Amino acid sequence: MRWLVLVALAGLGGAAAGVAQAPDRAGLVRYLDVDRDGRVSLNEYLSFQQPRLAEFDENQNGRLSRAEFKASLSEQAKANADRSFRAFDQNSSNGLEEREFLGYHAYVFKNFIDANRDDHLTADELAALNE
Numbered sequence: 001m002r003w004l005v006l007v008a009l010a011g012l013g014g015a016a017a018g019v020a021q022a023p024d025r026a027g028l029v030r031y032l033d034v035d036r037d038g039r040v041s042l043n044e045y046l047s048f049q050q051p052r053l054a055e056f057d058e059n060q061n062g063r064l065s066r067a068e069f070k071a072s073l074s075e076q077a078k079a080n081a082d083r084s085f086r087a088f089d090q091n092s093s094n095g096l097e098e099r100e101f102l103g104y105h106a107y108v109f110k111n112f113i114d115a116n117r118d119d120h121l122t123a124d125e126l127a128a129l130n131e
């Protein structure tokens, strides 16, 4: 299920070519679309991202270090990992707690994934990321 990780995509530079490898974008939207309204809301997207913090929190201290955060990102997003980490570590704890981690992903969703800014991701918007 490599493509599920790819939706975690989202470079702050906007490039998300990794999604081009997704075999079935409609299937991906269906997977994330918990309330079955045909679109992925910001909350549905963040619900997908939330458990990924624990998944990449190697030393289980409840926050992602710079290296752990970087490991959680797609290849495209890794290029901006240091800048993103600094920007979203708002309490200067040198780690991203859940609120900060979700803040990052909400920012990415709103600015790079949800093209028409209606707080929902559609298969069309996902396809557009390839262009």
Ligand SMILES: [Ca+2]
Residues within 6 Å of the ligand: 033, 034, 035, 036, 037, 038, 039, 040, 041, 044
């Ligand atoms: Ca939905």
Ligand SMILES: [Ca+2]
Residues within 6 Å of the ligand: 088, 089, 090, 091, 092, 093, 094, 095, 096, 097, 100
């Ligand atoms: Ca922090």
Ligand SMILES: [Ca+2]
Residues within 6 Å of the ligand: 114, 115, 116, 117, 118, 119, 120, 121, 122, 125
């Ligand atoms: Ca949208």
